[in-house]
Amino acid sequence: MSACSIDETAIDLLVPAFYARVRADALLGPIFESAIDDWPHHLAKLKDFWSSVMLASGRYKGQPMPAHIRHETALSKEAFARWLAIWRETTDELLAPAVARAFQDKAARIAESLQLGMQFHRER
Ligand code: HEM
Known part of the structure; x- marks a missing residue:
């Protein structure tokens, strides 16, 4: 099954599939x-x-x-890269290309801002 628009169906499909993969990932x-x-x-x-x-x-x-700053010691650059790689893989498999791309772009921007926020928190 592949969702072809950005809607609740796509989100309902994507979120559990993504976390199933995340939970199975060694890192x-x-x-x-x-x-x-x-x-x-x-x-x-x-x-x-x-x-x-x-x-x-x-x-x-x-x-x-704050939810991520709480776990900042575990949230390395490598962990973020892995998160985004699994997100890319899952969206590419489950969603139509343009829809997958929209979810990927948004996640990349949010990941960037979480990392900047964590960096700012460490340097204070
Ligand atoms: C919550 C891990 C990246 C969105 C959480 C929690 C963990 C976690 C452990 C639960 C926090 C708690 O309740 O104590 C990670 C790891 C990441 C990562 C290991 C990458 C290294 C991201 C990214 C996004 C995101 C890129 C968004 C695109 C969220 C949201 C919550 C959450 C919305 C719920 C926060 C709340 O409690 O309201 N994450 N996360 N995470 N994560 Fe992430």
Whole structure:
């Protein structure tokens, strides 16, 4: 199945598939397993997040920056590169090319700003 527009169907397909791969990854799996107890809750939150980011639904009310600063020792440059590689792989497999590209561009920009925020936090 491949979603051909940016909509809730695409997000519902993408988010669980992405985290299944992340959990199976040797570098990222342990980081998420030690931080997340309630996976259904995390997946629901991340669906809200992507719905807010891509569809301006306003469903996500959280703050990604402190959530990542909390785990900054584990969030290396290499970890971010792996996260983005798995995101690219999953979006390419599940979504039509233009839709995959939109999700990839957005994730890359958010990853950049999370990394800048973490760097700023360390240098204070
Ligand atoms: C939450 C890990 C990159 C979006 C989390 C949490 C972990 C995590 C462990 C749970 C935090 C907690 O509740 O204590 C990582 C790792 C990344 C990464 C290892 C890459 C190295 C990203 C990127 C995005 C993102 C690039 C967005 C494009 C989110 C969001 C939350 C979250 C929205 C929920 C924050 C909240 O609780 O409201 N991440 N993350 N993450 N992550 Fe990431």
